[in-house]
Amino acid sequence: MNGFRAYYDDGIVIEHGNKRFIIDPLRKPGGSFNAVLITHGHRDHVNPRALHKVSPLVMSSETAAIIRARDGDYLRHFAVGPGSRLIIDDVVIESFNAGHVIGSLSYVLDFGDLRVGVTGGDFNVEPSILLDGAKGA
Numbered sequence: 190m191n192g193f194r195a196y197y198d199d200g201i202v203i204e205h206g207n208k209r210f211i212i213d214p215l216r217k218p219g220g221s222f223n224a225v226l227i228t229h230g231h232r233d234h235v236n237p238r239a240l241h242k243v244s245p246l247v248m249s250s251e252t253a254a255i256i257r258a259r260d261g262d263y264l265r266h267f268a269v270g271p272g273s274r275l276i277i278d279d280v281v282i283e284s285f286n287a288g289h290v291i292g293s294l295s296y297v298l299d300f301g302d303l304r305v306g307v308t309g310g311d312f313n314v315e316p317s318i319l320l321d322g323a324k325g326a
């Protein structure tokens with residue numbers, strides 16, 4: 190793998206150099222990957238059955254709680270939240286409030302020579318009654 194590639198394959202796939210990240214996969218992620226990121230708990234963005242034993246898995250604790258309450262699946266994960274920075278294999282994963290539902294996040298993947306912003310496609314830039322609007326990355 191060289192250069193940058195982003196495409197949709199039952200989930201958003203971001204490839205850069207020898208790194209590969211998968212966002213919101215709806216089936217068990219194939220091939221090698223550095224991490225799987227979940228933007229929020231809506232069923233069209235997360236399929237818990239496909240995520241058992243997937244590691245490392247990154248999401249907010251609120252999203253994990255939504256999945257657990259709705260689907261009965263507890264998924265081992267790295268809990269992140271707005272403003273958090275998690276480093277996996279030298280890639281910095283920054284999390285931002287997506288303002289969509291409780292616990293929804295957008296991410297910036299910082300590869301050092303490239304920063305890539307990722308949303309799950311659902312975000313809201315206007316503050317709503319429950320949630321602050323998305324903050325620009």
Ligand SMILES: [Zn+2]
Pocket residue numbers: 229231234289311
């Ligand atoms: Zn949604």
